[in-house]
Amino acid sequence: MKKKILSLLLATTMALSLVACGGTTEEATTTETETTETEVTETETTEVETEVAMEYPDSIKVMFDGTVFTEANGRAEFEASLEGVMSEYAGKPIDIEIIQPDHSGYYDSISQTFTGDASTWPDVVLLGAAYYSSYATQGVLADITSWWENSSLKSSGRVVSEALIDALYIDGSLYGISPARGNGCVTYVKQAWLDAAGVSSLPTNYAEYTAMLQAFQDAGLGEYPLSSAGIMNAEAPYVNYLPEFFQDAYPDFYQEADGTWVDGFTQDSMVAALDRLIEAYDNGWLDPESITNDTKAVREKYFADKQGVFTYWAGTWRYTLESNLESKSQEDLPISFGNTTLVVLEPIAEVDKYIERQATVWGVTTAAENPVAVADLFYSTMLDGADGQILWSYGVEGTHWSTAAEVLITNPGTDSEKANEFAEGQFHGLVNIETGSSLYTKNHIDKLLAIADLTEDFGASIDPRAEASMEMFNQNSRIAPVIVSNDVMSKYNSEMLSTKQQLITQVVTGELSIDDAMAMYNDQYGAQVEEILASLNQ
Amino acid sequence: MKEEKKLAVVNKKPLKARIFQYRWFYVMFLPVLIFILLFNYLPMIGYRYAFYEYKSALSIKWVGLDNFVRLLSTEAFWSAFINTLQLSIVKLLLNTGMAVIISLLLNEIKNLTFKKVTQTIIYLPHFMSWVVTASVFALILSISESGLVNNLLLNLGLINDGEQIYFLGTKATWRLSYYIINIWKDTGWGTILFLATLSGINPEIYEAATIDGASRFSSMRYITLPALSNTIITVLILNLAKIMNLFESVFVLINDNVINVAQVLQTYTYDITFAAAPDFGFSTAVGLFRSLVACVLVLGCNYASKKVRNRGIV
Numbered sequence: 055m056k057k058k059i060l061s062l063l064l065a066t067t068m069a070l071s072l073v074a075c076g077g078t079t080e081e082a083t084t085t086e087t088e089t090t091e092t093e094v095t096e097t098e099t100t101e102v103e104t105e106v107a108m109e110y111p112d113s114i115k116v117m118f119d120g121t122v123f124t125e126a127n128g129r130a131e132f133e134a135s136l137e138g139v140m141s142e143y144a145g146k147p148i149d150i151e152i153i154q155p156d157h158s159g160y161y162d163s164i165s166q167t168f169t170g171d172a173s174t175w176p177d178v179v180l181l182g183a184a185y186y187s188s189y190a191t192q193g194v195l196a197d198i199t200s201w202w203e204n205s206s207l208k209s210s211g212r213v214v215s216e217a218l219i220d221a222l223y224i225d226g227s228l229y230g231i232s233p234a235r236g237n238g239c240v241t242y243v244k245q246a247w248l249d250a251a252g253v254s255s256l257p258t259n260y261a262e263y264t265a266m267l268q269a270f271q272d273a274g275l276g277e278y279p280l281s282s283a284g285i286m287n288a289e290a291p292y293v294n295y296l297p298e299f300f301q302d303a304y305p306d307f308y309q310e311a312d313g314t315w316v317d318g319f320t321q322d323s324m325v326a327a328l329d330r331l332i333e334a335y336d337n338g339w340l341d342p343e344s345i346t347n348d349t350k351a352v353r354e355k356y357f358a359d360k361q362g363v364f365t366y367w368a369g370t371w372r373y374t375l376e377s378n379l380e381s382k383s384q385e386d387l388p389i390s391f392g393n394t395t396l397v398v399l400e401p402i403a404e405v406d407k408y409i410e411r412q413a414t415v416w417g418v419t420t421a422a423e424n425p426v427a428v429a430d431l432f433y434s435t436m437l438d439g440a441d442g443q444i445l446w447s448y449g450v451e452g453t454h455w456s457t458a459a460e461v462l463i464t465n466p467g468t469d470s471e472k473a474n475e476f477a478e479g480q481f482h483g484l485v486n487i488e489t490g491s492s493l494y495t496k497n498h499i500d501k502l503l504a505i506a507d508l509t510e511d512f513g514a515s516i517d518p519r520a521e522a523s524m525e526m527f528n529q530n531s532r533i534a535p536v537i538v539s540n541d542v543m544s545k546y547n548s549e550m551l552s553t554k555q556q557l558i559t560q561v562v563t564g565e566l567s568i569d570d571a572m573a574m575y576n577d578q579y580g581a582q583v584e585e586i587l588a589s590l591n592q
Numbered sequence: 593m594k595e596e597k598k599l600a601v602v603n604k605k606p607l608k609a610r611i612f613q614y615r616w617f618y619v620m621f622l623p624v625l626i627f628i629l630l631f632n633y634l635p636m637i638g639y640r641y642a643f644y645e646y647k648s649a650l651s652i653k654w655v656g657l658d659n660f661v662r663l664l665s666t667e668a669f670w671s672a673f674i675n676t677l678q679l680s681i682v683k684l685l686l687n688t689g690m691a692v693i694i695s696l697l698l699n700e701i702k703n704l705t706f707k708k709v710t711q712t713i714i715y716l717p718h719f720m721s722w723v724v725t726a727s728v729f730a731l732i733l734s735i736s737e738s739g740l741v742n743n744l745l746l747n748l749g750l751i752n753d754g755e756q757i758y759f760l761g762t763k764a765t766w767r768l769s770y771y772i773i774n775i776w777k778d779t780g781w782g783t784i785l786f787l788a789t790l791s792g793i794n795p796e797i798y799e800a801a802t803i804d805g806a807s808r809f810s811s812m813r814y815i816t817l818p819a820l821s822n823t824i825i826t827v828l829i830l831n832l833a834k835i836m837n838l839f840e841s842v843f844v845l846i847n848d849n850v851i852n853v854a855q856v857l858q859t860y861t862y863d864i865t866f867a868a869a870p871d872f873g874f875s876t877a878v879g880l881f882r883s884l885v886a887c888v889l890v891l892g893c894n895y896a897s898k899k900v901r902n903r904g905i906v
Contacts, residue, residue, distance in 0.1 A: 169648065
């Protein structure tokens, strides 16, 4: 009898645990399956008609990465405030469901999400440029051309960078909106290093640039003059961390001035760039660990004064880099930082222009019950120039920013403790909830990059150093070659880009000669390159 | 004869009666069966996508065996396949060999407290995640001024300044570093089974050997090692079946410069699955191929196990 009771208990426990694990999912699946039938019909619709009455949904599911405030940084307050703004716009209560995977694994989650049934997709999703092109052509994103052309947002005149939206058209159709420009990297040089090495004038061409690196090395500053996160970046625009060495070389497919498509990896400019990179590596100008560095590792090396030159994002990042250097205890650094100023180099003559990456895009998926209503609700509030845009730009008053007179302490109880005093009415970020080490500067939209201006002036919050670097970048940048997507490209290109990245690295470190690398590439992908070029040039 | 007859009578019971007789066992087994069907067999339905071009849920197209044709003609796939076999087999042999040596050494320690402390220390790395392990070794093996190993070599005069070895960044040293990191992490854990076997050896055999004048080395050579041999073979066979599962340890240590010697099937599958424009059908084909090879290995190991131990593992 005891055995029977025991076996029953065990079986019941296991069965209950299974039910408990699967219960919620099952319920969700049932509901979601019911909506799928409707969604299939929506998917078949090739273009969203604006004549459809604005029947706003009761709730929208939004998926984004860590460029929006995370859970540990007051996301709940942001969500509640955004629901308020959207509800007011729609004239009915709107519930927002947020999906925010870990930032570093965001695109893994994106791939997994869109592999699954459409009923599990978000209504609105944030995508990188390559994913935007790919998902738009696959029918994952709804066509919002008609909505945009007839929208009050467009006719309001608030969107000052319409060219950016025009650049998002694929075969005459629009599938998403970028609320801000993509930004790009500029080269920062530590003034203290220039002083210590006796470099009085900033480099204007490659010879002067390498002479500066050599001067840093000769002066025995840090461990190496320059470090970067990889040789070729895995994401477009690929060459942005080492522009002085890549110069006009670009490893992906791009269009020549006459409109002909070419594979940048096989061009003479790439061979010349590889020569320069080998020179940098062999001479010890470039940190040999650049191969294994991620961006965080490079930033930490920069803050620890192991390097003097760092090509990184323009704008707010300049403020972040400088304020981090300021917060370092001087005894910790090999060079006494009487001057923490970073000099932003104008592009050297051979670079001509820094590259601006294609901005991330917010797209409405075809899984949304009424894509046009979702688009109207989401974009119109995001770029309303008022409360909604403030939320996306700075977050929530009282949680992320304030205008009250107060003294904010960062790094309390440490050697780096700092009091930040603000006067009444002065706009300022509040202390980072998660780390306590800095003040918030922005949410998702960087005001310096936004395509639409705020009606209320929050300019006082922008650090003049950040603004100066952004201005310099704006005057000296060009948009990265458009990422194209067609069936042939999507079949081969991601694997080819990985191979290019590996070959470039192996050439720079001396594992392969340039000729061998090119021969290997041609052997492995020659036929595919021809196929892709034929599809692009037809 | 009577016994045989009795057994025969039991076996002739109707199925329903037999089920009823053992009903409580079946009840106990039922949740396990459901669990296995749900989480082990049901996901296998996804293997059908190996025969499709699958770019998103909206873009699924039947392509027959195209993915397999592409797979077999892809150089990167074959490179990953060969690397998987090489890395796994060498790792298996080294880890097992080191575990045996350390077990033998531990077995010789007479001070119980020292032995237990040593055991605890060598077990600990097993509980460290691979991400942490990789970060720690990236620091230890770094070529920067903080790199412990390079500084040691420099101070010992084995290398000159500027000749620091980029252990994790060059093809020539990556595999060696990988094997050493694996040994450091998993050897301690691997000793558990061998120590258990060693503790089961009758002490009287050692006493008899000592009386006969055998040295400690001879005792180890002629008593301990033969007693361990069956366990060694068992461990090797059981682990051989898992050699296609190499992922985490490689994933956290791989970089572009060593990809030719480090990329394994699982990391290759990961790369092609999470690219900007993935074809999940092709990824599934790679996964299916890997599973088939693993299945062949399991069956081969089962056969080997039957030969060596007179009983199979499945």
